Each structure stands twice: as structure tokens, then as C-alpha cells.
Amino acid sequence: MYGATVDPIEDIRSDEEKLAEFEARIARGEKIEPGDWMPEEYRRQLIRMISQHAHSEVVGMLPEGAFITRAPNLRRKLILIAKVQDEGGHGQYLYHAAETLGATREEMLEALLSGKAKYSSIFNYPTLSWADMGAIGWLVDGAAILNQTMLAKCSYGPYARAMVRICAEENFHRRQGQDIVITLALGTPEQKAMMQDSINRWWWPTLMMFGPHDTDSPNSAVLIRWGIKTKTNDELRQSFVDQTAPELMALGLTIPDPNLYYDETSGHWHFGEIDWDEFWNVVKGNGPCNAERMATRRQAHEDGLWVREAMAAYAEKDQS
Amino acid sequence: MNPELKQALVDYLLAMADDELILGHRNSEWCGHAPILEEDIAFANIALDEIGHAIVWYELAADVLGEERDTYANRMVYFRDAPDYRNAQMVELPKGDWAFTMLRQYLFDQFEMVRLEKLTQSSYTPLAEAAAKICTEEIYHLRHTQAWVRRLGLGTEESNRRMQTALNELMRYYEQLFSPSLADTLLFEANIVPFQTELMVHTLELIVPFLVEANLIPPRGSNFVGPNDVIYRHEHTEHLNDLLSNLQQVARLDPMAKW
Ligand SMILES: [Fe+2]
Ligand SMILES: [Fe+2]
Numbered sequence: 268m269y270g271a272t273v274d275p276i277e278d279i280r281s282d283e284e285k286l287a288e289f290e291a292r293i294a295r296g297e298k299i300e301p302g303d304w305m306p307e308e309y310r311r312q313l314i315r316m317i318s319q320h321a322h323s324e325v326v327g328m329l330p331e332g333a334f335i336t337r338a339p340n341l342r343r344k345l346i347l348i349a350k351v352q353d354e355g356g357h358g359q360y361l362y363h364a365a366e367t368l369g370a371t372r373e374e375m376l377e378a379l380l381s382g383k384a385k386y387s388s389i390f391n392y393p394t395l396s397w398a399d400m401g402a403i404g405w406l407v408d409g410a411a412i413l414n415q416t417m418l419a420k421c422s423y424g425p426y427a428r429a430m431v432r433i434c435a436e437e438n439f440h441r442r443q444g445q446d447i448v449i450t451l452a453l454g455t456p457e458q459k460a461m462m463q464d465s466i467n468r469w470w471w472p473t474l475m476m477f478g479p480h481d482t483d484s485p486n487s488a489v490l491i492r493w494g495i496k497t498k499t500n501d502e503l504r505q506s507f508v509d510q511t512a513p514e515l516m517a518l519g520l521t522i523p524d525p526n527l528y529y530d531e532t533s534g535h536w537h538f539g540e541i542d543w544d545e546f547w548n549v550v551k552g553n554g555p556c557n558a559e560r561m562a563t564r565r566q567a568h569e570d571g572l573w574v575r576e577a578m579a580a581y582a583e584k585d586q587s
Numbered sequence: 588m589n590p591e592l593k594q595a596l597v598d599y600l601l602a603m604a605d606d607e608l609i610l611g612h613r614n615s616e617w618c619g620h621a622p623i624l625e626e627d628i629a630f631a632n633i634a635l636d637e638i639g640h641a642i643v644w645y646e647l648a649a650d651v652l653g654e655e656r657d658t659y660a661n662r663m664v665y666f667r668d669a670p671d672y673r674n675a676q677m678v679e680l681p682k683g684d685w686a687f688t689m690l691r692q693y694l695f696d697q698f699e700m701v702r703l704e705k706l707t708q709s710s711y712t713p714l715a716e717a718a719a720k721i722c723t724e725e726i727y728h729l730r731h732t733q734a735w736v737r738r739l740g741l742g743t744e745e746s747n748r749r750m751q752t753a754l755n756e757l758m759r760y761y762e763q764l765f766s767p768s769l770a771d772t773l774l775f776e777a778n779i780v781p782f783q784t785e786l787m788v789h790t791l792e793l794i795v796p797f798l799v800e801a802n803l804i805p806p807r808g809s810n811f812v813g814p815n816d817v818i819y820r821h822e823h824t825e826h827l828n829d830l831l832s833n834l835q836q837v838a839r840l841d842p843m844a845k846w
């Protein structure tokens with residue numbers, strides 16, 4: 268029933284009535300579609316989230332992209348190229364989803380390149396070894412899947428549908444990462460050490476991906492009320508630890524958290540406190556690779572300027 | 588097949604494989620850095636295809652030699668040094684700007700398309716069959732790169748200038764793709780591969796008018812054979828060493844390890 272409620276008569280209801288109807292639709296589990304009435308704040312939050320998500324996919328191509336040329340065998344090389352390419356595709360679907368809310372690609376790119384828009388902080392950490400392809404695939408894509416599986420049920424139709432498509436591919440990303448981790452963890456002592464070093468570096472930044480505690484997350488309440496998010500940051504983070512910690516440990520890998528243990532009573536893994544100073548520092552742009560990532564994106568954008576100009580000029584000539 | 592012919596065929600297949608591998612490698616360097624997001628995706632696809640084709644040729648060579656396919660392909664890629672690589676210099680040159688990349692890919696695609704069509708008639712059935720399969724993918728590459736050559740050749744003054752510069756540079760190297768080796772003569776006589784000169788004539792018939800229509804001037808017109816000395820396929824620029832030290836870096840950390 269997407270977008271089927273087109274009302275030819277001018278909508279004369281008051282904003283309160285519209286809001287009540289909007290919230291009732293969400294409560295009934297209906298999807299909100301591009302032409303439907305929505306509160307400005309809903310639109311604003313969605314544009315912020317979706318564009319941020321799109322930027323994360325695009326910037327996220329860089330850390331793994333750096334290892335495409337160095338993949339250690341032909342099979343891994345093909346898989347890694349396909350994976351990084353998928354992330355670009357995710358960026359594309361998401362930019363389209365944000366466009367349905369009135370944002371333009373130019374505006375969004377401009378916000379990214381000027382540093383106004385954020386992207387996932389995880390991509391501000393460097394990739395230092397091949398083992399990082401395993402850690403990113405398993406941990407980072409794994410964490411993203413939890414978030415995206417939730418968003419696939421979100422109240423905004425185009426975002427939800429983009430997520431369904433993306434999740435299917437992310438599962439493949441996670442599996443290829445897991446496969447690398449398993450291979451290295453069960454490989455030579457040097458490979459195992461390389462894998463452990465990688466887990467040591469990626470574990471905490473991955474936990475930070477879920478965002479601040481719900482009490483410190485200014486947007487959480489409204490996002491949950493309008494069905495954009497259906498789970499809190501802390502809930503998702505806990506599911507991630509519950510799922511991933513035992514699997515890593517089963518491979519003989521150590522998780523760099525002395526306070527990690529299985530709590531029989533709650534049935535959950537208890538984990539130590541995140542270094543929130545590091546989190547906010549990276550969010551504010553002072554992570555190990557923020558400057559480098561942005562410089563790389565800007566460089567690609569600047570280098571591509573003459574190409575985009577030529578495309579526009581040619582398209583114009585072609586039409587006349 | 589007599590041993591001499593067998594070796595000639597392996598050499599021919601390796602040269603084809605190395606061309607596609609190295610070109611695919613260069614293309615893959617754009618992933619995440621392309622001028623538009625759509626090309627991060629489309630061009631990665633072309634890189635994937637080219638590397639995929641390389642694998643097809645390595646595996647055919649393995650079959651000729653009676654070696655295990657996957658092991659052989661990976662050994663060829665990761666454990667040969669530059670002097671043992673048989674790719675043409677054109678594909679090992681750094682990726683340059685988008686004009687250079689696109690034009691190189693177009694020139695290569697057109698050459699490849701002409702060669703593949705001939706190879707579908709090879710008397711060596713596995714080669715003919717593989718060529719027919721790869722042809723279907725190359726049609727898309729060629730469409731894509733032709734569109735870009737036209738767009739950039741006819742776009743702005745700057746794009747045209749960049750394309751012309753790239754063309755002048757690339758044409759010096761293009762010829763090497765068509766220079767025959769002694770072994771090729773053996774294969775040609777056995778109806779396994781086409782005659783190199785014939786490939787050159789056909790390719791030029793296609794690219795020269797196309798480039799001219801895109802407002803680009805082939806440096807020596809359709810008189811392709813220049814005063815350059817023949818470059819042999821074991822001769823490489825310094826760029827191949829750099830490329831291989833990157834490509835082989837992880838694999839060579841421990842040659843016995845599984846990755
Ligand atoms: Fe993604
Ligand atoms: Fe992914």
C-alpha cells in the first residue's frame with residue numbers, strides 16, 4: 268500500500284491533527300512514504316541520519332580499498348574488490364533515499380567535504396595489516412548489520428527498503444571477514460599474532476560504532492518515538508558483544524577487555540566501560556585518520572572536477 | 588601437441604593473462620577515488636572482469652601444463668618477479684588521470700575485442716570457448732569506455748586536451764600489443780591464434796575513425812608502425828617493479844602460509 272493515499276483535496280487539517288494521524292500511522296506499523304505529510308523534525312532527522320549513513324559507506328571504501336592491490340591471493344582480491352564496490356553501491360542507494368526527502372547529492376557532498384556532516388568514526392582508524400580486512404568484515408560489518416537490520420524495519424519506506432537490500436550484501440561482507448579471521452587465527456604463529464593485533468585495535472572502536480549511551484544520545488528519544496530506531500544504542504551494543512565475543516574466543520583470540528565475562532544471571536556478556544574521551548575526540552575530528560580520510564575524499568573530488576565539467580558540457584551538446 | 592607448440596601456447600596465454608591482471612590491478616586503484624560515485628562502482632566492475640579474465644587464461648595455461656589451476660594461477664601472480672612477467676608496458680604505466688585511464692582501457696578493450704573474436708575460431712577448442720565467453724563481457728566494457736572517450740574528447744577544452752595528451756603518450760606503447768614473437772608464428776601456423784599484423788590492421792580500422800570523431804588526433808594517423816624499436820615482452824618500465832612489490836607484499840610475508 269505504499270504511497271496509495273493520494274488526497275486530491277487540499278489538506279485543511281491543523282498541524283496537530285496531521286501529527287496525530289502521522290503518529291497513529293507509525294503506531295500501526297505503516298510506512299511513511301516520500302509524498303506523505305511528516306513533521307519537519309522527522310524529515311530533518313532522517314536526512315541527517317541517511318546522509319550520514321551514505322557518507323559512512325563512501326568513506327568506508329577507503330580503509331579496505333587500501334588493501335585491494337595487496338590482497339594475498341586472487342580469490343581474496345576478487346572478493347575484496349566486490350566488497351568495496353558494494354559499499355559504494357550502498358552509498359548510492361542511501362543518497363537516493365535521502366533525495367526522496369528533498370536533499371540533493373550536491374548539498375550532501377558539500378556537507379561532507381566541508382566537514383559539516385559526520386560519518387561513522389570507525390573509518391577514522393587506519394588499516395595496518397591484511398588481518399584488518401578480517402576484523403573490519405567481521406566486526407565492523409557485523410556491527411553495521413545489527414544497526415541496519417533494525418533500520419530495515421524503520422518507519423520511513425525508502426530508508427527501510429534500502430536497508431533490506433543492503434543487509435543482504437552486508438551478510439556476505441561479514442562472512443568473508445569471518446573467513447579471513449578464521450584462516451589467520453588457525454594459521455601460522457605469525458598470522459595468529461597479526462590477527463590478534465588487529466582485534467586489539469578494532470574491538471573498542473567497533474563497540475563505539477553503536478554511539479553514546481542512550482542517556483547521552485540527544486536524538487535517541489525522538490528517533491524511537493517515530494519508529495526510525497526501534498532499539499537503543501546500548502541494546503544493540505550488548506547484542507553485538509553477546510554474539511561476537513564467544514565466537515572470537517572460540518578461535519583462541521583474546522578480547523582486549525579485562526572486565527569481559529559471561530554473567531550467568533543476566534545471560535549476557537558483561538564488558539568494561541568504553542573510553543568515551545576517545546570516542547568524542549574522534550567524533551570531533553581528532554582521530555588517527557580523520558584528516559587523511561577527508562583529504563583523500565577532497566582530493567578525489569577536486570581531481571574529478573574537470574571530468575564532471577566535461578560530462579555536463581557533453582550532455583548539453585548532446586541534447587542540442 | 589608437441590612440446591614446442593605447447594610452450595608457445597603457454598607463453599601466449601601468460602602474456603594475455605598478465606596484460607589483463609596488470610590492467611585490472613591499475614583499474615582497481617581507482618576504487619574509492621573515482622570522479623563520481625557511479626564510476627567507483629562501474630570501474631571496479633571492469634577491474635573485476637579483467638582480473639577474472641586473467642584467471643581464465645592462467646587456468647588454461649595450467650591445463651596445458653597439467654598443473655593444478657588455482658595453485659598455478661596464484662604462483663604466477665604472486666611469485667614471479669618483473670622480468671618473468673609478460674605483460675605489455677602499456678598496462679603497467681601508473682593510472683594517471685581519468686583521461687589516461689579511460690583511454691587506455693578503451694584502446695585495450697578494442698584490441699581485446701578484435702583478438703577475442705578471432706580467438707573464437709581457434710583450433711584449440713578450450714581457447715575458442717573461453718574467448719567466446721569473455722567476448723560477452725568485453726562488449727559492455729567497450730560500450731562503457733567508448734562513451735567516456737566521446738564524452739571527454741568532445742566535452743570541454745580541458746578534457747579534450749587531457750585526452751589528446753593521453754593519446755600521444757599511449758600510442759607509443761600501444762604498438763607493443765601487436766608485435767609478434769617467434770612463438771606466435773608457430774601458433775598461427777597451427778590455427779590456434781590469429782596473425783598479429785591482421786589484429787593490428789583490424790584494430791586500427793576501428794579506433795582511428797572513432798578517435799577522430801571524438802575530436803582526437805591519432806599521432807601518426809593510421810600509419811601506426813612508428814620508428815620505435817620493437818619492445819619485447821620481458822622488457823618492462825620501472826613501474827612494474829613498484830606495482831609488483833605492492834601486489835605481492837602480503838603473499839610473500841610467508842609463501843607457505845594459507846591466506
Ligand atoms: Fe555497506
Ligand atoms: Fe559492508
Ligand SMILES: [Fe+2]
Pocket residue numbers: 607636637640699725
Ligand atoms: Fe578483458
